[in-house]
Amino acid sequence: MRLLSIFSLSAFLALGTALPHLPPISIALRKRSTLIQDGVFNLTAALSHVARSEAKYLRGAAAFERNTGVPPSSLKRNVRRATGSDALTDDGNERWYGTISVGTPAVEYKVDFDTGSADLFLPASNCGSTCAGHTLYNPNASSSAVGLHKTFSLAYGDGSTVLGEQYTDTVEIAGFTAKNQTLGAASQYSTGFEAANFPPDGLMGMSFKDISVYGANPVVQTLVAEGAISDPVFAFKLASSGSELLIGGVNSALYTGSFTYTPVTEQGFWTINGDAINVNGADIITNFPAIVDTGTSYILGDAATVGQFYGALDATDVGNGFYTLPCNAMPNVSITIGGKAFPLSAETFNLGSYDTSGEACVGAILATGSLGDIWILGDTFLRNVYSVFDIGNLRVGFAVLA
Numbered sequence: 001m002r003l004l005s006i007f008s009l010s011a012f013l014a015l016g017t018a019l020p021h022l023p024p025i026s027i028a029l030r031k032r033s034t035l036i037q038d039g040v041f042n043l044t045a046a047l048s049h050v051a052r053s054e055a056k057y058l059r060g061a062a063a064f065e066r067n068t069g070v071p072p073s074s075l076k077r078n079v080r081r082a083t084g085s086d087a088l089t090d091d092g093n094e095r096w097y098g099t100i101s102v103g104t105p106a107v108e109y110k111v112d113f114d115t116g117s118a119d120l121f122l123p124a125s126n127c128g129s130t131c132a133g134h135t136l137y138n139p140n141a142s143s144s145a146v147g148l149h150k151t152f153s154l155a156y157g158d159g160s161t162v163l164g165e166q167y168t169d170t171v172e173i174a175g176f177t178a179k180n181q182t183l184g185a186a187s188q189y190s191t192g193f194e195a196a197n198f199p200p201d202g203l204m205g206m207s208f209k210d211i212s213v214y215g216a217n218p219v220v221q222t223l224v225a226e227g228a229i230s231d232p233v234f235a236f237k238l239a240s241s242g243s244e245l246l247i248g249g250v251n252s253a254l255y256t257g258s259f260t261y262t263p264v265t266e267q268g269f270w271t272i273n274g275d276a277i278n279v280n281g282a283d284i285i286t287n288f289p290a291i292v293d294t295g296t297s298y299i300l301g302d303a304a305t306v307g308q309f310y311g312a313l314d315a316t317d318v319g320n321g322f323y324t325l326p327c328n329a330m331p332n333v334s335i336t337i338g339g340k341a342f343p344l345s346a347e348t349f350n351l352g353s354y355d356t357s358g359e360a361c362v363g364a365i366l367a368t369g370s371l372g373d374i375w376i377l378g379d380t381f382l383r384n385v386y387s388v389f390d391i392g393n394l395r396v397g398f399a400v401l402a
Contacts, residue, residue: 025174026251027098029113029236029243041352041362046297047320052192053296053378054370056117057269059154060211063118064268067210072268096238096294096379097200098245100219101172102183103142109135110200113236113245114295115270115389116376117205118212120171120219121152121184123193124164130188133195134202137185144170144179152184152213163188171219173204174247176228182216206234206294206389210268220247224391232392236294237401238383255386259397260338265289270389272396274375275336277309277365283336284312288375292387292396296378298351299365306367316360321367324360327353333365335381342398348383 064072097112102122109122123131125138139145150166164186171181192198209217217225224232229248237244237254244251250259262272270292277285285305301309303321313331315323325331330350334341344364351362364380385398 025176025248026244026246027174029096029098029238029245040356041354043320043322043354043362046322046351046366048192049297050300050321050366050368053116053293053300053376054368055155056295057291057371057374057376059213060117060207060269063213063215064211067212067215068268072211072266072271096236096243096245100204102137103139103169104144105142106170106172107135107137107142109137109202111202111204112198112200112295113204113206114293115206116291116293116295117203118207118209118218119152119184119214119216120181120202120204121154121162121164121186122202123189124185124187126187127164127189128187130190130194131186134189137183137202139165139167139169139185142169146180148182150214154190154213161188162186162190162193166214171222173219173223174245176223176247178219178222178228179226181219181222182214184214203295207269208267221391223247233388233390235386235388236382237386238294238379239401250386250388254402255399256402257400259388259399260340261390261393261395261397262338264394264396267394269293270396271374272337274377275339276341278334278336278341279309279312279331281332282312284309289373290375290377292377292382292389294379294382296376297380298376298378299380300368300371300376300378301365302371302373302375303367303369305373306365309365310363315363318354318362321369323363323365323367324354325363327359327361330361335377337398340398342381342385342400344380344384348380 061072097110099108100111101108122137123134125136146168148166152166154162164184166184168180168182171178205218220234223229231248235246235250265271265273272290274288274290276283310323315325318324330346333349334343349364351364354360354362386401388397
């Protein structure tokens, strides 16, 4: 099917015929997690992951303001900027990643697919020891690479930085080709992107140009702009097995029923409005803004509201935004979006035992003080649904997994 799709695209372009609706092609995804060690939830690793996510949203908000001239409405209320005293680290502890090809001749790279950011970067051939173990991108070896004579710098709260040069090059993903894609060739990786901590080679953002540090289209939007895909959508299944990213459509075998769609309220992040978070049949949180993010492992909310949620469960606050509940009495939690309630499985809501006693378990809804009143719907939610991100209609859809 993949060869047929590529042949058909070439033939129609040669004939000047209007493009048909080409069949979408999927990318198999793999997951790595270091959040459980010796049967106990790894709190230190989880704190690193949350801190890294917070830094990402703050960086995206700063890019949005730089690109548009105004701060994003979803993150401008009571936002705390990361400071030198914050214990933030760059550490990818749970990632969904697959393969893309870059350059001419094409070289394959593993990338983390992240709907919470907008830019593509890879470790460059002139990167030192921090890039050891990764497949390196060499723009001098690609006949389609064009230097933009611009640098980029992605700073993290622990003082570490990913920095390098910007290029345009050919990027192939799932059989589709973006011919002039802006990407970053990193001459320095921060600690969290070293191979021992981050199995993918790089990261591919999948949100909107408005939060791009480069001020450039993300890969899928480039495919849309260049007419490479006729249906401007992509869809995820995130699970312990059979995970995939589909470009250009949805996989009807992976969901049941119909999609529940909700509009993007602000083009930058994939920001939507949630109706309610329900516990044991009662709506505890109502009418909240949320970012849908494949690059964050948990559900994150502001400290006061998360405290309200766990207060209804008589949970124990163990500090740093984490709460525990009896392992043998985990609640029934659901999130309502677009009028439909999507339950969270016990497996996704329960992060694991807090200590070796096995009596108290950590809940997957965490509190953060950095992001104002915005919520983050990460993998804890997304592993329970089949999700579609519709660029053409500026909406996100969710369906029940098959």
